[in-house]
Amino acid sequence: MQDSILAELQRIEAQYQVTILWACESGSRAWGFPSPDSDYDVRFIYAQKPSSYIRVFDKRDVIEEPIDGLLDISGWDIKKALGLLRKSNPALMEWLSSPIIYRQHAAIEPLRALAQASFLPLSSCHHYLSMARQDINKLVIGSDIRLKKYLYMFRALLATQWVIANNNQPPMAFIELVNRFLPSGDIREQIDELLVLKGQVLESEHIPPQEELDAYLLALFSRLEKQLPAASTPVSVDVFDTCLLDTLQIAYPHLHL
Numbered sequence: 001m002q003d004s005i006l007a008e009l010q011r012i013e014a015q016y017q018v019t020i021l022w023a024c025e026s027g028s029r030a031w032g033f034p035s036p037d038s039d040y041d042v043r044f045i046y047a048q049k050p051s052s053y054i055r056v057f058d059k060r061d062v063i064e065e066p067i068d069g070l071l072d073i074s075g076w077d078i079k080k081a082l083g084l085l086r087k088s089n090p091a092l093m094e095w096l097s098s099p100i101i102y103r104q105h106a107a108i109e110p111l112r113a114l115a116q117a118s119f120l121p122l123s124s125c126h127h128y129l130s131m132a133r134q135d136i137n138k139l140v141i142g143s144d145i146r147l148k149k150y151l152y153m154f155r156a157l158l159a160t161q162w163v164i165a166n167n168n169q170p171p172m173a174f175i176e177l178v179n180r181f182l183p184s185g186d187i188r189e190q191i192d193e194l195l196v197l198k199g200q201v202l203e204s205e206h207i208p209p210q211e212e213l214d215a216y217l218l219a220l221f222s223r224l225e226k227q228l229p230a231a232s233t234p235v236s237v238d239v240f241d242t243c244l245l246d247t248l249q250i251a252y253p254h255l256h257l
Contacts, residue, residue, distance in 0.1 A: 001070075005042055005102055008065070008073060016063055018046040019251050021078065021108040025100035026091070031174045032099075033151050033195055035203045037070070042102065043095050044075035045111070047251045053079060053244070078247055081111065082240045088120035090127040097172050107250035110243045114235070116168075121229040124163045124170075129225065132156040136221050139214045147205045150194055153217050154178070160224045167229065187216050 009023050027041030028034045044063075052059055061077035076084070076092075084092050096115050135149045151174065158177035162170035170177060174195075182188040190213055197205075248255075 001040060002102070004071065005040065005073075008042075008071065009044065009103055012044075012063060012065070012073075012075075013046075016046075018048050018063070019105065019107070020044050020046045020075070020103050021105040021111075021247070021251065022095070023075070023101070023103035024095050024098035025102070026095055026098060027072075028148070030094075030098045030100050030172050031151075031155060033148075033174060033198045035148070035198055035201060035205075037202050039067070039070050039072045042071065042073040043091075044073070044103065045078055045081050045095070045108065046075050047078045047107065047248060050248045050252055050255055053248070078111070079244060082114075082244055085111070085115060085118050086234050086237070086240055088118055088123045088234075090124055093119065093124070093169050094172055097169055099173050105251065107247050110246040110250070114239065114243050117239075118235050119169055120232055120234065121163050121167050122231050125160050125224070125228050128156040128160040128163070129221070132160075132217075132221060136217060139209070139218060144206045144208050146203070147194060147198055147201065147207045148203060150207070150210065150213060151191075151198060154191060157217065157220050157224060158182075161220070164224065164227050164229060186212060 005023075009020055012018070013020055021044075023042060023044035024030070025041060026043040028038050029040060046063065048059065058079075059077075061080040062074065064074040081092055093115060096112055132153045135145060135153050138145050138149075155174050155177065158174075158181050159170040161181055162177060178188065178191055182191065190210065
């Protein structure tokens with residue numbers, strides 16, 4: 001599949017006349033708990049030719065390809081990515097911290113450096129708690145849920161716990177979060193069992209309520225909601241303008257900007 005992904009990225013560059021700066025895995029494969037039928041969720045950041053950024057009317061800033069089998073691939077223009085980065089966009093932050101990288105251009109480095117300075121802990125916590133909330137509500141009514149939702153809830157809540165404890169972007173790999181906050185014990189053993197099962201069954205697999213896990217998740221969710229960090233000030237807009245210029249100069253060194 002790796003070769004197919006790389007070939008598809010090369011085709012996209014040629015078809016859309018862009019330079020792909022960063023391409024990574026963003027879904028369950030990057031989190032470390034894919035099912036046999038999990039998609040390959042490939043996300044990328046690209047730069048257009050510099051002349052595209054001085055138009056009166058901007059070109060479309062997203063490239064989305066039709067899902068082809070297990071391959072789901074799409075990307076954002078660098079200017080769009082920078083605009084979202086100022087808001088500490090959680091999806092973008094995760095792309096930049098993915099452990100599975102398909103393409104990495106030197107011109108991505110200004111954005112990656114700025115991402116560290118742009119991280120907003122409160123925004124990140126709101127995102128992860130929101131991800132968990134809908135499924136947490138299902139636990140309250142005791143309904144069967146998909147196996148993967150248990151792992152999604154744990155990932156979201158442990159990521160929130162990481163942000164509160166460390167004030168920085170949590171690791172994307174689920175096992176790193178589990179090792180940090182649940183190194184041993186009954187809950188850890190049950191999570192390990194779910195991880196093994198997740199690798200053996202389809203994405204649609206449902207399981208009955210897990211009483212111990214349910215109680216732990218509900219208590220952790222309630223506790224984290226009361227421990228949110230204070231709001232912080234976003235980085236100055238001028239810094240993002242500079243980052244765009246630096247990126248284009250590296251991506252297109254033969255052009256004088």
